[in-house]
Amino acid sequence: xxxxxxxxxxxxxxxxxxxxxxxxxxxxxxxxxxxxxxxxxxxxxxxxxxxxxxxxxxxxxxxxxxxxxxxxxxxxxxxxxxxxxxxxxxxxxxxxxxxxxxxxxxxxxxxxxxxxxxxxxxxxxxxxxxxxxxxxx
Amino acid sequence: xxxxxxxxxxxxxxxxxxxxxxxxxxxxxxxxxxxxxxxxxxxxxxxxxxxxxxxxxxxxxxxxxxxxxxxxxxxxxxxxxxxxxxxxxxxxxxxxxxxxxxxxxxxxxxxxxxxxxxxxxxxxxxxxxxxxxxxxx
Amino acid sequence: xxxxxxxxxxxxxxxxxxxxxxxxxxxxxxxxxxxxxxxxxxxxxxxxxxxxxxxxxxxxxxxxxxxxxxxxxxxxxxxxxxxxxxxxxxxxxxxxxxxxxxxxxxxxxxxxxxxxxxxxxxxxxxxxxxxxxxxxx
Amino acid sequence: xxxxxxxxxxxxxxxxxxxxxxxxxxxxxxxxxxxxxxxxxxxxxxxxxxxxxxxxxxxxxxxxxxxxxxxxxxxxxxxxxxxxxxxxxxxxxxxxxxxxxxxxxxxxxxxxxxxxxxxxxxxxxxxxxxxxxxxxx
Numbered sequence: 164x165x166x167x168x169x170x171x172x173x174x175x176x177x178x179x180x181x182x183x184x185x186x187x188x189x190x191x192x193x194x195x196x197x198x199x200x201x202x203x204x205x206x207x208x209x210x211x212x213x214x215x216x217x218x219x220x221x222x223x224x225x226x227x228x229x230x231x232x233x234x235x236x237x238x239x240x241x242x243x244x245x246x247x248x249x250x251x252x253x254x255x256x257x258x259x260x261x262x263x264x265x266x267x268x269x270x271x272x273x274x275x276x277x278x279x280x281x282x283x284x285x286x287x288x289x290x291x292x293x294x295x296x297x298x299x300x
Numbered sequence: 301x302x303x304x305x306x307x308x309x310x311x312x313x314x315x316x317x318x319x320x321x322x323x324x325x326x327x328x329x330x331x332x333x334x335x336x337x338x339x340x341x342x343x344x345x346x347x348x349x350x351x352x353x354x355x356x357x358x359x360x361x362x363x364x365x366x367x368x369x370x371x372x373x374x375x376x377x378x379x380x381x382x383x384x385x386x387x388x389x390x391x392x393x394x395x396x397x398x399x400x401x402x403x404x405x406x407x408x409x410x411x412x413x414x415x416x417x418x419x420x421x422x423x424x425x426x427x428x429x430x431x432x433x434x435x436x437x
Numbered sequence: 438x439x440x441x442x443x444x445x446x447x448x449x450x451x452x453x454x455x456x457x458x459x460x461x462x463x464x465x466x467x468x469x470x471x472x473x474x475x476x477x478x479x480x481x482x483x484x485x486x487x488x489x490x491x492x493x494x495x496x497x498x499x500x501x502x503x504x505x506x507x508x509x510x511x512x513x514x515x516x517x518x519x520x521x522x523x524x525x526x527x528x529x530x531x532x533x534x535x536x537x538x539x540x541x542x543x544x545x546x547x548x549x550x551x552x553x554x555x556x557x558x559x560x561x562x563x564x565x566x567x568x569x570x571x572x573x574x
Numbered sequence: 575x576x577x578x579x580x581x582x583x584x585x586x587x588x589x590x591x592x593x594x595x596x597x598x599x600x601x602x603x604x605x606x607x608x609x610x611x612x613x614x615x616x617x618x619x620x621x622x623x624x625x626x627x628x629x630x631x632x633x634x635x636x637x638x639x640x641x642x643x644x645x646x647x648x649x650x651x652x653x654x655x656x657x658x659x660x661x662x663x664x665x666x667x668x669x670x671x672x673x674x675x676x677x678x679x680x681x682x683x684x685x686x687x688x689x690x691x692x693x694x695x696x697x698x699x700x701x702x703x704x705x706x707x708x709x710x711x
Contacts, residue, residue: 184595184599188595188639191636191639191640192639194640195639195640195641198481198484198485198641199481199641201481205479205481207472207473207475207479208369210472210484211366211367211368211369211472212368212370214366214488215363215366215368215370218359218362218363219359219363219373219374221632222355222356222359225355225602226352226355226356228599228602228603228606229348229351229352229602229605229606230348230606230609230610231348231349231352232345232348233349233352233380233381233384236356236376236377236380236381237356237377237381239373239376239377240373240374240376240377243370243373244370244373244374247370321458321462325458325502328499328502328503329502331503332502332503332504335504335618335621335622336504336618338618342616342618344609344610344612344616347609347621348609351625358495362465365462365465365466365469366465366468366469367469367472367473482643485640485641485642485643486642486644488640489637489640489642489644492633492636492637493633493637493647493648496629496630496633499629500626500629500630503622503625503626504622505622505623505626506619506622507623507626507654507655507658510630510650510651510654510655511630511651511655513647513650513651514647514648514650514651517644517647518644518647518648521644
């Protein structure tokens with residue numbers, strides 16, 4: 164691999180770590196805001212998405228910080244969850260806090276997508292795949 | 301959906317929660333064992349996989365316990381990570397502790413595969429997908 | 438230390454791990470239940486305590502599973518948080534789910550208290566203590 | 575409370591959140607560094623302290639971000655754990671990575687001490703205290 168590619172890969176990884184850490188924080192702060200505000204902001208589905216997003220961002224960042232070879236899997240999951248959280252925040256309307264959370268989720272989702280986008284559903288190992296294939300429909 | 305199917309789905313979910321929680325615990329205990337034992341048991345790659353597996357099992361269990369609609373994503377990631385951890389533990393040879401960890405990881409991997417196996421890489425949202433598609437190769 | 442004492446200490450530690458793991462799980466399930474039920478069950482302060490308790494139980498269990506020499510500190514924090522969560526759940530009245538959560542929190546609080554009860558506020562190190570003492574009131 | 579005091583309290587809280595988040599990150603990166611370096615850097619006790627510190631920093635930050643009334647308890651635990659981690663890193667000698675980690679741990683420990691320093695060991699509730707007092711020595 165050429166060194167320019169290495170540098171790009173490193174730069175993408177560093178950016179993704181930043182985005183996951185920032186998104187975790189914003190989702191936690193937004194959760195607190197929504198709990199205090201009540202009404203539609205505190206509906207179960209919305210609060211659950213904020214908790215989901217904060218937790219998977221944390222886990223995704225930790226995999227990358229740990230230098231895990233499997234970070235693409237957690238990035239992939241994080242990309243989807245933060246994408247859904249973005250939608251839920253965007254639906255809240257003209258609220259500046261929700262808007263900031265939606266923007267951060269969008270950035271995290273895109274960043275994680277770049278890191279985890281190549282993940283295809285693969286069997287964790289052939290035997291497990293076979294066992295899964297043998298299950299009744 | 302027929303009620304028998306609902307019951308099966310509920311039963312699978314409950315089993316998957318049990319397996320993730322048990323696998324988290326066994327991986328944490330095995331990590332402690334490997335740290336104490338040193339040598340090949342304490343090699344970076346192996347310790348990292350045990351940490352990865354413990355953390356994604358915890359996150360995966362929490363998504364299911366929270367009733368998250370996105371638990372299939374974290375289950376999918378957990379299935380792959382626990383499958384890799386199983387392999388790493390199995391390679392350690394005739395050690396009874398490693399064998400028990402490998403067995404629990406295999407069970408968790410299979411259980412999560414059933415919950416998350418239908419996950420296809422989807423774009424978190426169309427715009428993010430487009431932005432990702434527009435990136436230089 | 439006599440071997441009977443060692444055995445008692447080990448047995449207390451094992452029980453405390455079980456209690457923290459069980460309390461984490463029950464608090465997560467109760468959080469989901471309360472989110473779905475709404476009303477006083479979904480008030481901010483109550484939900485926050487359930488989230489707090491689930492998280493510190495998880496951390497406290499992880500410290501013990503990791504064989505950390507500092508587990509008394511996280512046990513001490515966990516004892517206080519689960520004690521408060523017990524009170525909050527008990528105030529919800531005759532609800533069988535809340536009653537079960539209160540009972541589990543009480544058991545975890547007591548178990549952690551035995552592990553962490555000897556913790557006195559000590560300075561993490563003398564220099565930090567001095568710096569803290571030098572702060573303006 | 576005068577508004578200047580409120581502002582100081584808010585400012586301390588914000589600083590403590592920053593310090594816990596930064597310390598979590600540095601400890602994770604240092605853990606990865608130590609795993610790769612081996613030797614005394616990868617001794618069980620040192621790795622365990624880095625894992626302990628990363629986890630309690632994360633939990634402590636989450637309590638503050640969630641607006642928890644009990645954050646002084648997790649701050650207190652975090653202050654002690656990060657103080658110990660500072661010592662362990664400082665003992666590694668002239669290594670610039672370890673020095674940076676020791677410095678961040680010291681800052682986090684002091685910051686958490688300000689937030690949690692007033693915590694006295696209190697009983698989580700009177701009944702639990704009585705049960706603990708009734709235990710055989």
